[in-house]
Amino acid sequence: MTKFYVTTAIDYVNGEPHLGHAYEKIGADVLTRYMRQRKADAFLLVGTDEHSLNVARSAAARGQDPRLYCDEMAAVFAAAYQKLGISYNRLVRTSEPKHKVLVEKLIARMHQEGHVYQGEYSGWYCESCEAFMDEDQLVDGKCPTHPTREVKWLKENNYFFALSNFGQRLLEHIESNPQFIQPETRRNEVLMRLKEGLRDISISRSSLDWGIPLPMDPAQVVYVWVDALMSYLTGAGVTDVDQLGEWWPADYHIIGKDILWFHCVIWPAVLMALCIPLPKAVSVHGFMRSPTGERLSKSSGIIIDPLVLSEKYGHEILRYYLIKNIHWGRDCNFSTDELELLYNNDLANDYGNLLSRTTAMVEKYFPRGLHVDDSSDVLDQELIGTANAAIDTFNKAFSTLDFSAGIAAVVELVSKANKYVDLTAPWILAREEKLDRLSTVLYRLLDSLHTATVLLAPVMPDHCQKVWQQLGLSGSPSDVDPSCLAPGSYPLKATVSRGEAVFPRWERK
Template identity: 40%
Template sequence: MGSKSFYITTPIYYPSAKLHIGHAYCTTIADSVARYHRLAGEDVFFLTGSDEHGQKIQEKAEAQGIKPIEYVDKIVAEFQKLWDMLNISNDDFIRTSQKRHEKVVQEIFRRVYDKGDIYKGAYKGLYCTPCESFWTELQLDENGCCPDCGRPVKEVAEEAYFFKMSKYADRILKYIEDNPDFIQPVSRRNEMINFIKQGLDDLCISRTSFDWGIPVPIDEKHVIYVWFDALTNYLTPIGFLDDQEKFNKFWPANVHLVGKEIVRFHSIIWPCILMALDLPLPKQIYGHGWLVVDGSKMSKSLGNVVDPVELINKYGADAIRYFLLREINLGQDGNFSELALVQRINADLANDLGNLLHRTLNMVGKFQKGEVLAASGRSEVDESLIADAMATVKTFDEGMAGMKISTVIKAVWAFISRANKYIDETVPWALAKDVNKKQELANVMYNLVESLRIISVLIAPFMPTTAERIWQQLNMPTSFADVRLDDIKTWGGTPAGMHIGEAQQLFPRIELEKEDAVPAAKEKKKDMPKQDNTAKDDEITIDDFGKVKLQVVEILEAEPVPKADKLLKLKVNTGSEVREVVSGIAKHYEPTQLIGKKVILVMNLKPAKIRGVVSHGMILAASNGDELEVVSVDMPAGSVVK
C-alpha cells in the first residue's frame, strides 16, 4: 500500500481574454491545499488548464484573420506564464484542444450513446445573425432584441444531440441529500437542491453552426458542445483511457474547486454524466466566492479588472498569495484593495514575520557568534511558547485538511506574534549582560530558532518562496524540499551546534504616499452640547466622552527622537492608514520592545509639533509613581475602544 492519494482541480479557464486576480485567487487556493497534502506525505495530483473550444473563440480568431488554435495558443501561453510567476505547483495542464482529450471526449460520447442516454433532437433558440449568437427569452433586451447589438433576433432550430440528464434527476438529488459534504459551502448546496426540484431538462451536447470543437464520433458535421467537452477534462490527465492503475489511484477526485457561478454544472451536470458512465462521483465540489475590487464586482466596463502580473511584478508572488488567502474566508466573497495589500505586507510580513527572523538571527549572531547552543531546562515562559507551537501545528493540520485556509493563516500569525512577545518576555539583551545567565540565554535563542524552523514549514503552502528563504537564512542542515509535516510535530528538530546563515530582509516596508494630515477642525461654539449645570466640576457627560475617539493601533516602528531623552517617535498602523505619533515613554521602553504591540491611540487629538515631529494622536499609558506601562490589548488594529 503506497501513500494516500489526493486529487484536486481548478476549473479550466476560458482563453477569451487575459486572466484577472479572481482567477489567480482560485488557483492559489488549490495550490496551497495541494502543497499542504504533499507536506502531509500524500501522493498529490493537482490539475489546472484551459477550456478552448466554442463559437466565441472561433469568431474572435476569424476577426483577427487567424485560426482558432493560433488564437488560443497565444493566450494559453500567458496563463502558463502567470501560474509560473505565482509559483503554482500543478502536476499537469490540460488543454481541451489536445489530442489526448479529444480521444477521451469521443470515447465518453460513444459509451453514453451506446447506453441509450444520448439522442438526436433539435436545439431551438433565438438567433442573432450578425452576432452569430443564441439567446434565451430572458437574455433579450427590453425591446426583445439581441442584448449585444440591439438588432432583431429570429427563432431557429438546429439539429443537435441531447444527453438524457432528466433520467438522473432523482438519483443526483438523493445523492446530494445523502452526502452533506458533497457541495460546500452549505449555502450553495441548498441552491442546488432547489434547482433540481424545479425539474432537470435534457442537455444539448452538440452544435452544427460552428466547427471549432471536438467532432461527434458518429456524426462528423456536429461538434461536441461546452460542458460535455469541458467537464470531462478532469478524467483525461489521470489516465482514464491509457493508465488504469493511475486512474484508480486518483479517481474520484477529492476536490473540484470552482467559482460559485459554475457550482451548478459541477454538482448536477457532471455527476449525471459520471452516473451514465458508471463512474464514482467526486468527493467534494467547493464553490469559492468572488473577489470584488474596492467594493464592486470586477468588470471590464467598470475598468476595475486587476491584472495579477502587474501586482506580482510590484510586490512579489508570496505577498499576493498571502493577502488573497488570509483576507478572504473560503466560500465567501472577498474584497481586494491595493491599499489593504500594502498594509498587510507592512504589518504582517515586514513587521511580524520579517522582524522575528531578523531580530533572532541578529541576536544569535551578536550574543553567541552565530552558533545555536543546546537548550537545557525550561522556564514557564519557555513551556508556554512550546505548547503554543505544538497547538499551532495541530490547528494547521486539522484546518488545512478542512480547507479553512484563512483561519489557519491567522493561527500561524498568532504564533508569530507569540514568538515576538517571547523576546519581550525573556529580554535576551539583559541576559547577555549577565555571565551567570548564559544557559538561560542559550535556551531563549534555541527556542526562537526552533520556532522559526516550525513557522517556515507552516507558511510553506501559502508562501513557498519565503518559507524556503527562512530555512536558508536559519541554515538548517536538511533540504527544504524533503521536509514533511511530521518533522514539526515534535519540538526540538533544530540541531544544537549548528551555525545560522546570514540575515536578509524578507519584505522591505512599503512607504505609502501619506496624505497631509488635516488638523482637527475647530469646533464651533454652537455645536457644543449644553452643559448640565448641576454636574460637579470634574464630572463629564457621556457626550463629552463620546467626542474622544479611541482605537487599537499596532506599533510598526519605534525610534528615539533626537535630543529628547524622554521621547520616542512611533509609526502605528490604525487598520486603515499609517500614522506618526510622539510618545514620552523612552525611559520605560527599548524601541524594539514596542514593535508589534497593540496599543490604544486617541485618534482625534489635534496634531501637534513636538521637537520638530508632527504627532497625530496620543498613546494611552498607565503610571504609578516612577512606573509606567502602555495600555496594550490583544485585538486587531482598527478595533474601536468604547
C-alpha cells in the same frame, strides 16, 4: 503513497488571465503543495478551454486561425501560472488529440447506452456563459452573470442528454455525502434547485464548426461545456470508461460559484451515465471583486492583471495576501492598500522582524551556537502551547481548505513569539550573564520560527526557503510534514547565519 488529484476550472482563452483566474489557481496550488508536504503524491491539473463560439470569434477578430490563436493563448496562460508559482503537473488543452479521442468515445458510449437522443431545442442563450437560460433565470431579460450582454433566442436540432433521469440519484448522492459540495451554502443551493426537478440538456451545437464533432452526427459539435468537463478525465490520463489510470477520481474540483451547476449536477450525471466514479469533492471559492465591489471579468470590462501585481510586490506576497485575507468560499474586494498593510503587519513587522532580531542575538551572544534548552519556565510553556495550537489549527484548517484560518494561527504564533522577546528581555539576561537562560530563550525563538516557516511554506515556498537558510537548516521547509510537526523539532546545534532582510518594509512610492 497516497494519490491526491486536484483540478482547477479550465480557462477560456478568449482573454488574458485576470486576478480571478490567478486566485483560483493559487488556492489549488497551496492545497497541492500542502498535500505534497504531507507526503502525498499530489497532481495538480490546470487547462485551457478552447472550443467555443467566444474563442472562434476572438480568433476571427485577430484574423487568426482558431488553432493558432489557441496555441498562443495556451502559452500565455502557462507562462502566467509559472510566474505565479503554480506547481501544476499538467496543462490540459481541449484541442489536444488525446482529448478529442476520449470525448468521442464517451459521447458514443452515452449514445449507445440510451442516455442521448435527438430533439429540437429553442431557448434563450447567453453566449458568454455558453449556456441556455430558463426564462425565470433572466434578470431584466439578461443573463444575471453578464448583465451587459444580450441573450439570444436560439433554435436548433440538437442531441440531448437525459439529465432528468438522474435527479433522484444525484439528490441521494449529495445528501449522503456532505463533503461532496463545499461550502455548505453551495450544497444547499444545489439541493434546492435539484428538488425543483431537472430538464434534459442539449449537448451538441449545429451552428458551430470549431469543436469536437459528434461521433454519431459529425455535422454537429459537442457542446463546449460537456467537452470542457471531460478534460478532467483527459488530464488524469483516462483513456476510456474502463481505463481510468492512476489519478481518477479527483479528490477536489476547485471552481468558482458561477459554474456550480455544471460541476455539481451535469458533470456527476454524465459520470453516472458512463458508470465512472464521481469526484470526491467540489470546492467552490468566491469571486474576487474590484476595490469598489464590481465583479472582475472580461465581459464586465473590469480587469486586474495579476502579473502586474506580481511584478510590483512579488508573486509570493500576492499569494500570501490572497490566501490570508480572503476566506475561501466568500467574495472579497481586492485592495492594494490592504495588501500593503497586511504585508507590513504580518511579514515585515512580525515574521521578518522576529527572524532578524533572533538571528542577530544568536550571532552576537552565541557565535559558536546555543548550548542548552531548558524550556521549563511558564513563559516557555505558554509559547510551546501556542505553537502546538498553531500546528493543530493549521492542519485542520488546511485539510478543509480554510486557508485563512490556518495562516491566522501561524501569525498568532509569530506575534506571541515577539511578545515573548519583550517579556524575557534577552539583552538583560546577557548583561547579567545568565547564559543558560539566554540560550533557552533564543532556542524557543528559533524553534517558533522553524514551526512558522514549515507552515507558511505552501504559500511562500521561496521566501520560506530563505528563512530556512538563515536558521541554519539544511533541506527545505517544503519537505517537512506539517501534520507530524511538534515544538522542539529545531536542532539545538544548528549554525544560524543572519542574512539580508527577507521581508523588507514596504514603503509607498
